Amino acid sequence: MGTPLGDFIRAKRDSIQPDVLGLPDRGRRRSPGLRRTDLAVRAGISVEYLTRIEQGRDRNPSVSVVNALADALSLDPSERNHLRYLTKIAGGECSAHTQPVPPRRDVRPSVLETLRLLEPGIAVVTNRLGDVLAYTSGYELVMGGIGLLDADAPNLTRYVFSNPDARTFFADWDDVADEQAFDLWLAPSVENSEWLTAELAPIAGPDFTRRFNRHVVPPRGVLRLNHPSGHELLLLREMLELSSDAQQLVVFLPADEKTAQAIDQLRPPSRLRAIS
Structure with a gap:
């Protein structure tokens, strides 16, 4: 073996x-x-x-x-x-017989405050299993309406491999799928990823198991999104590892002026308040 x-x-x-x-x-x-x-x-x-x-x-x-x-x-x-x-x-x-421990889902107050300071930018806190733990209004603006955030416990890895809409939303779906499968190896322990791999394998089949087992380190280039509004968004990603929490803070930045303008168009119009 x-x-x-x-x-x-x-x-x-x-x-x-x-x-x-x-x-x-x-x-x-x-x-x-x-x-x-x-x-x-x-x-x-x-x-x-x-x-x-x-x-x-x-x-x-x-x-x-x-x-x-x-x-x-x-x-x-x-x-x-x-x-x-x-x-x-x-x-x-890592023993295969160890009882899987649920990954940490709470986010430290200081990290939540960091997210608040990043408003109205696009930022999210996740763990290596793909759990979406906290996010800004900008992230909701971009990722809302595709089904990802509708779940009680949103999980990006599960969404990528099990939701058919993901293959349209992520213009480079194969690259994103490689990233999500690879990140499972970087979870706090192998045991922590077993529950997710056991769940995904029957649903995603070879698309998931082949990627999980080949250990190709993904390049993580520009993220291309086909937004439901009709805009194509090109986003750069800056990742900050929160090693003590086994989580990461990801900030998304427009890769070009066209994307920046498209994101501005997605935002609701500002409400003006009259001053007497």
Whole structure:
């Protein structure tokens, strides 16, 4: 039985063409990408040891081995962080039999005050499971009317994979789906994400399970929205990690003047008050 760590290393190895690393093409291969032999040589480990890691038979590689594999695979900083995280959970620290603990849903008063100061901007507090915990009126303005905020406990991950309207609203649905599936690995613990993955797998099928298991770190580019008003909105995202709460504050900014004007048009007209 494999592990997420082994799956990630194997997926990255399969995605790399030898010529990118200056290696010769040695003819036909049973699988695409880099050979185990080539990766083992680059990392300075034996092929047998690499095989054990990929197959989940060695779950505790040393820090030096993990760093050597990251260098050999030319991982970027986000991918390196993910590799370290997978190494941590592969060591047996997360038991599959542990009772899942509901993620924290309350938001600290100081964070709520920060949201208030961001009004009427577009901002939201979520956790890595996709729970929408608090948001500004600007976020409601943009995300209202699509069904996301109608639920008693809004969850962006569930919405993306189970609501057909999401595929229209998110112009780059595949990219957004990759982001939401990947973020489940960054939840406070694997146990915390089990309830959601168990719920989503039957609903979303291969669209979800394939993304969850391939460990591709998403680029998180400009978010393109097909708003129900008919406007196309292009939004930049700035994320502030609230590490002590296992939550994040996301602020959305117009990526161009056209989007800024469209958002202004969505806002209700200001009410003027007569002064006697």
